Structure formats: C-alpha cells, structure tokens
Amino acid sequence: MTAQVFILDDEISYGELIAEVAEMQDLVAVYTDNPMDFEVTFNKHPMIKILFLDLNMPKLDGIEILRILAEKNFSGNVVLMSGFDAAVLETARVLADESGLNLLDPISKPFSLQKVAEILSNQDFDSLNLNENVVSLSEPKSQLLSRKEVLDALQEGRYEVHFQPQICMLKGELNGVESLVRLLDKDGGLIYPDRFIQVAEKYHMTKLLLSCVLSGVVEAYINHLRFLGDFTISINVSALDLDDLNFPDNLNNLVQNSLLSPSKIIVEVTESKAILQIKTGLDILARLRLKGFQLSIDDFGTGSAVLSNIKKMPFNELKIDKSFVDRLLVDYRTRSITQDLISMGHNLGLKIVAEGIEDRETELILKGMGCDIAQGYLHGKPMPAADLVEWFKKRIPHK
Ligand code: C2E
Ligand code: CA
Ligand code: CA
Numbered sequence: 001m002t003a004q005v006f007i008l009d010d011e012i013s014y015g016e017l018i019a020e021v022a023e024m025q026d027l028v029a030v031y032t033d034n035p036m037d038f039e040v041t042f043n044k045h046p047m048i049k050i051l052f053l054d055l056n057m058p059k060l061d062g063i064e065i066l067r068i069l070a071e072k073n074f075s076g077n078v079v080l081m082s083g084f085d086a087a088v089l090e091t092a093r094v095l096a097d098e099s100g101l102n103l104l105d106p107i108s109k110p111f112s113l114q115k116v117a118e119i120l121s122n123q124d125f126d127s128l129n130l131n132e133n134v135v136s137l138s139e140p141k142s143q144l145l146s147r148k149e150v151l152d153a154l155q156e157g158r159y160e161v162h163f164q165p166q167i168c169m170l171k172g173e174l175n176g177v178e179s180l181v182r183l184l185d186k187d188g189g190l191i192y193p194d195r196f197i198q199v200a201e202k203y204h205m206t207k208l209l210l211s212c213v214l215s216g217v218v219e220a221y222i223n224h225l226r227f228l229g230d231f232t233i234s235i236n237v238s239a240l241d242l243d244d245l246n247f248p249d250n251l252n253n254l255v256q257n258s259l260l261s262p263s264k265i266i267v268e269v270t271e272s273k274a275i276l277q278i279k280t281g282l283d284i285l286a287r288l289r290l291k292g293f294q295l296s297i298d299d300f301g302t303g304s305a306v307l308s309n310i311k312k313m314p315f316n317e318l319k320i321d322k323s324f325v326d327r328l329l330v331d332y333r334t335r336s337i338t339q340d341l342i343s344m345g346h347n348l349g350l351k352i353v354a355e356g357i358e359d360r361e362t363e364l365i366l367k368g369m370g371c372d373i374a375q376g377y378l379h380g381k382p383m384p385a386a387d388l389v390e391w392f393k394k395r396i397p398h399k
Helices: 012-024 035-043 062-071 086-099 113-121 132-138 147-155 197-202 206-223 239-243 247-256 272-277 281-290 307-311 322-327 332-347 360-368 385-398
Strands: 005-008 029-032 050-054 077-082 159-168 174-184 232-237 265-269 294-300 317-320 351-354 373-375
Touching: 005 012, 005 035, 012 029, 012 050, 012 113, 029 035, 035 062, 050 062, 050 113, 062 077, 062 086, 077 086, 147 174, 147 197, 147 206, 159 206, 159 232, 159 385, 174 206, 174 373, 174 385, 197 206, 206 232, 206 239, 206 247, 206 385, 232 239, 232 294, 239 281, 247 265, 247 281, 272 281, 281 294, 317 332, 322 332, 332 351, 360 373
Parallel strands: 005 029, 005 050, 050 077, 174 232, 232 265, 265 294, 294 317, 317 351, 351 373
Antiparallel strands: 159 174, 159 373
C-alpha cells in the first residue's frame, strides 16, 4: 500500500509515534531516521500528503530537505518539528514561502499524540493533488492538458461557460445557476475541467481563467440569462486568487460594468484550509462580502473544509459534496453525518446546497433534512446559456 504520511526524524521514536497515530486513522505512514535516505524513500511514495520534518538533523538538515521538496514541487503539507531555534524556523518559513511549499504550523518537541492526531484529521487525504513530480516519472498524466494548450485556449477565446440550474427545494423554482467552464479543442470539442483546472493552478493562470469565465458570464447574462428573472450566479474561484489583494476590486469593477449586481454573485471557494494559510485570504473574503458578494464553501465534506475553519470565515452558503449525496440512500452513517452538517450549517446561518443529486429519492431525503437548494443532473446538467433558457421555458408547465 502506498503511504500518505512521511516522517523524517533522526530520533526514530518520533517516527514510530507519528506512524502509530496515523495507523489509528487508517493511514499508512513511512518513516526514516536517515536524512541521506530521504529522497530515495520519498520517491517511492507518490501519494504522500503530509511530511513531518525534523529541522535539526545531523548530515543533512531540514532546510536542505525543504529545498529538495521545492525542487520536486511537492504539493502536500509540511510540518516542521524542532526544539525551536527561531532563526532556523524563520529561514524555513522564507524558503517555503518563496518556493510555494505548504508549511503548516510547526510543532515543538515533545508533542502529544493528540496534537498529531489533530493535524492528521485536518488533512485532505482523498483529494488527488498527488506528489506530481514523482508520479510523472512512472505514470504520465496524459489526460491533463499542457500549460501551453491551456494558455492558448484561453488566449484564443476557445472556451465556453456552461450553467447548471440550482433549485429551491421549498418552492421548486430556479434559485440560481453555477457557472462551469469548458475549454474547446481546435475542432470545437469540449474539454472538461478535470483536464485543465489543475494545470491552470499549477502554472498560475487562474487570474486569466477567472477573467475569461467572468466575461463569459457577463455575456451570457446580457444575451440570455437576464430574461429568466431573479436568481444568483455562482462562480468558482481558486484559493490562489485569494492571494491577490486586488481581487475584490477587480471583481467589483467587472461586475459594475455589466448589468449584474454583486449581491447576485456567489463566489465559491473550495479549500478553506488553504485560505487560512494565505495571509490575505480572510481579508479578501471579508472585503468581497463588504462589496456585496456572497460567499460559498464548495465541496464540503471532502476534507478540504472543516467546520472549525468555516466558523472563522464570512460564508453565506455551504455546498455538501456529491460524495455524500451519492451515499445517502445506501448508508445510514452518511445520512446522519449529512443531517448534522445541515443542522450545523443552519446554526451558522448558512444556506445549504446539495450537489450531484441524480434521483428523486435522494432529493426527498435531503429536503426532509432541511436542505435548501438542490443541484444535480436530476434537474439539469451544466449547459450553454441559450440551452438553459430553453430548459427554463420547458420546465414551467411541469411545476
Ligand atoms: P464543482 O464546483 O464541484 O462543480 C460541480 C461538478 O459536478 C461539475 O463538474 C458538474 O458538472 C458536476 N455535476 C453536477 N451535478 C452532477 C450530477 O448530478 N452527477 C454528476 N455525476 N456530476 C454532476 P465539472 O463541470 O466537470 O467541474 C468540475 C470542477 O472543476 C468543479 O467542481 C470546479 O471545482 C472546477 N471548475 C469548473 N469551472 C471552474 C471555473 O470556472 N473556475 C475554477 N477555478 N474551477 C472550475
Ligand atoms: Ca463549485
Ligand atoms: Ca462542488
């Protein structure tokens, strides 16, 4: 089995300890006490999501390891462990910042089992952001577009924004639409986000992507969607966009020049943990709210968002991930977790959207649990704006 947790510490007892805690959470950990072995061992485990790293080791110190990780574009998290030499810690921070490594809060030795358990349970072990460099050696991700293909498509305007309806569960009416972008290949064929969003994020093209999506949304609104009445439009933004202090103003300017009002725009963000790690993250969320935009936390329940983080942030809406919705009919534990999520979300004043609803039975369960908004193939797939208008016209007689 391939490991998700890696521990490098010249005191073997720390490796053993963390590995034990990981095992209690059904995770596989590898540890080594020899920094010289690090690279070879690390390369054997492409699914590593978190690395516990001792800063003070003989021969090769933690800083050098960070440099190696940066060269590998390691996309997992790093937890530094040390007796806290402030200067070394500062160097590590600067290095990590410059090289795009994700440093979590350091832990000082000796630490408790509970502390390690807490850190591990806050990790997203299910998502697919693999230790990419290592993977690419053995298994090229041919389905992903290259940087150039994504850039060319965006710059040449080869993209389309599709819209998926969101239905108010109580009234059965159109409550909003989510904008979902597709690229077009040279023959006009659709390319779905699983082949290019990652690429755009990796090569820092999310700003360009967002401006393309927004111009697609504005155009669709002016030509088609505004005739559908009063509803919200959700847009997806990458956590990376929240690194840019101009983001709220830029978004505001774009919207001001269209017929849209900020209060009708819902900004969806996925990675609450990433937001907290970005210095400007919370600041930007707060300023988006001040400008009248709404905020939604996407993919809730996948591990990238935890409720304790959400409480600190000014969200209006929570989207329960499809992976929960899919299991509602067959798994009573999923039902009880989902019910808790909905109740807790409501207690925090959030509207609850369920994503990926494909059948009526699932929708009825969610409705019974108090879920506010339904999104999924049951009501409609993502479609071009003109098709959404047709969908809307056909739908009214069925109400
Ligand atoms: P997401 O935000 O979670 O979007 C929902 C995804 O679930 C969409 O996939 C949608 O087509 C799909 N979906 C909705 N209902 C159902 C259903 O009933 N059954 C099934 N099987 N699938 C359903 P899509 O369009 O492929 O988008 C995938 C992801 O790509 C999105 O996940 C979002 O994270 C990202 N994405 C899409 N557009 C953008 C964008 O403009 N900007 C950014 N940054 N990310 C985007
Ligand atoms: Ca979304
Ligand atoms: Ca989602």
